[in-house]
Amino acid sequence: MKRIDWNALDEQGRSEALARPVQSRASELREGVSRIITEVRVRGDAALRELSAKYDRCALAALEVADDEFTAAEASLDPALKTAIREAAGRIETFHRAAALQPVGVDTAPGVRVECVLRPIQRVGLYVPAGSAPLPSTALMLGVPARIAGCREVVLCSPARADGRCDAAVLYAARLTGVHKVFKLGGAQAIAAMAYGTASVPKCDKLFGPGNAWVTEAKLQVSSEPDGAAIDMPAGPSEVLVIADVAANPAFVAADLLSQAEHGPDSQVILLSDSAALLDRVEHEVERQCAELPRAEIARQALAQSRLIAVASLAQAVEVSNRYAPEHLILQVTVPRRLLEGIACAGSVFLGAWTPESVGDYCSGSNHVLPTYGHARSYSGVSVASYQKQITVQELSADGLRGIGPCAATLAAAEQLEAHRRAVTLRLAELESMI
């Protein structure tokens, strides 16, 4: 990890210190993904079979996971893992239900009722990657809020292994959360299938979930087309920023940094501290713990583009963190709530020594599908609201229209929209005539 003194840097140096690994939308990637989408739109299931054979190296008979495959998956799983999945699902449900929106209504004037009602997005598509390892936790994070929202059709795609099966834990988690259909599809072709529909795969209104560069590019492309599908957010490689003071346990801080670094070579981890001694100790601990990891090689690549940054104060650490806008922010300081108020941009925040980021990844109840790559400046993580529409409703009584109609008519006239004006004045005249 590169050691940096924030206050020794000029503006450009600071920008470089917080630069993320470049995510290019290279024209090769764009065109490759565009070709796959066209293939799937034109040739449907046949294209999906060919692309799965090519990219996932598996020959699929049925694209959809059959009932007996779910049963076999459940039977094959370690009971302790099933218990952990159910336990995690329960807490995810508790938090997501508590944080869900409620319908509201207010009279904005006498006889003018304005409400906001909630409706589920009808058909949603969830993507669960299975690159370096299967991710049953992602199936929970996407499936639980979809069920709470009440989406009518929940579709999940996850790539099959070479033996033509999906990971058993992913299937168990999908079924547990009430996903209606699971397809053995991965990559850009899975996204294309859910966005446009094929004979097997239902066309979905909105797509959710993380993925590699191909999946992300496919999500961007389908979300730009009027007949495509909406998406949860643009995704990028995972990242964590830790703010630690001199009292922090360096072994804990190092472990948290490494738990992000092991995600992939393009992950980034940043430590900010007002204590040079703490930075020294963490640097040493990262070296020591990294050597013991099975994914040490991946972690080392991520660490190569990571930073240990000395700041003048915890207040400055908050400023720097807001500028970076991390996906995960860990506050390993003596009174973390004192810093929370100043946090303007982050996906999810972890307070204190006993809150490793791993608990948010799995089972504290918060969602782990979060904005990365600076998108925490403008996006929120996945929630029940991501699966709903807020529809406004208004109802005026005759008196309500008498009260606010003239205001609408004046504004319509100013905007030279005469038909808008008449839709009001015609009714006001009718009310006059009724007296």
Add this chain to the structure above:
Amino acid sequence: MKRIDWNALDEQGRSEALARPVQSRASELREGVSRIITEVRVRGDAALRELSAKYDRCALAALEVADDEFTAAEASLDPALKTAIREAAGRIETFHRAAALQPVGVDTAPGVRVECVLRPIQRVGLYVPAGSAPLPSTALMLGVPARIAGCREVVLCSPARADGRCDAAVLYAARLTGVHKVFKLGGAQAIAAMAYGTASVPKCDKLFGPGNAWVTEAKLQVSSEPDGAAIDMPAGPSEVLVIADVAANPAFVAADLLSQAEHGPDSQVILLSDSAALLDRVEHEVERQCAELPRAEIARQALAQSRLIAVASLAQAVEVSNRYAPEHLILQVTVPRRLLEGIACAGSVFLGAWTPESVGDYCSGSNHVLPTYGHARSYSGVSVASYQKQITVQELSADGLRGIGPCAATLAAAEQLEAHRRAVTLRLAELESMI
């Protein structure tokens, strides 16, 4: 308007009956917009001046509206219009405050606190078109929720007239809602300036507002780039769907249809009714009222691609409406709340005879920036939440980690993420050693 009997149509006929006017992202449009964005990124303010001269036919000295221009604008306005703008802003504020999210917190297990806190998006960019007429109401719809959310910097762009000035009512509305900076910029160049920043225009995190095909394409392009800006939603031409029963007042229904039709030649209006007599009467009324409109020519073009559709029942009308997913949905039926429950997709709903769509456009308090073109299947209209991030926060006590740590460790092991597991088990071991 084309007269259609829904139950005489096969599946393809039904799709055609609800087809919207094609919005192509023609390669000419894409490339033209892409060139403008590159120009603005590379040459900043100089490019903005040239593009304004070319497209808005005005020579701009300063790009930003100066204080004395706001003062002159306010002085020039009809007091009745100022009153109407203030009155509308007040009701928009009342509803948007009532519908705003609240922070929440819950213990998902003993010692496991999970919260959702709200933070404003720091810098937002609002776009107010001024094509056929100035739209002060749009400045209110975008500015009021930005102020309620507490965005630190609110920027607004609206094209100048040939005399180099922005519309006085737009300036008055912008200042009233607390917009910090207004720029005399329109089109794709305004979007590029707010997404990437120039010497004059601050770089914004998220962009809001309607616009023509160039503005919409520019918003799509900047939202696809990692260093661009998020956007509120993809926009399209305005539309309304009315469900009316035999008791509806045909003059009211016709007036509502025409108030959408006058928006532009690519607007679409649809009437569904279970009463052939009502369809006849409305058809006649549309003809009669349209002839009297100053924008009759525009309305007639929109009506050419609009539909009067006979359905078997109001229940079937709701089904058809959900399939279309209209931006505006008017229920001019005897008991409109009976249909509301079944409405699955719409931007905003208007109940009963005394609720013309115009009141929602201006001053009932709901927002008029709504998903069009079928996007109501997956998007919601603009609200305070559109200007905020929901950040999750978790804090575990030592006992909290003792309770849920093993669940996290089991899941991390199943996902072969050993560093994730150790970030938990290392802490659990520390807790053991402390006993």
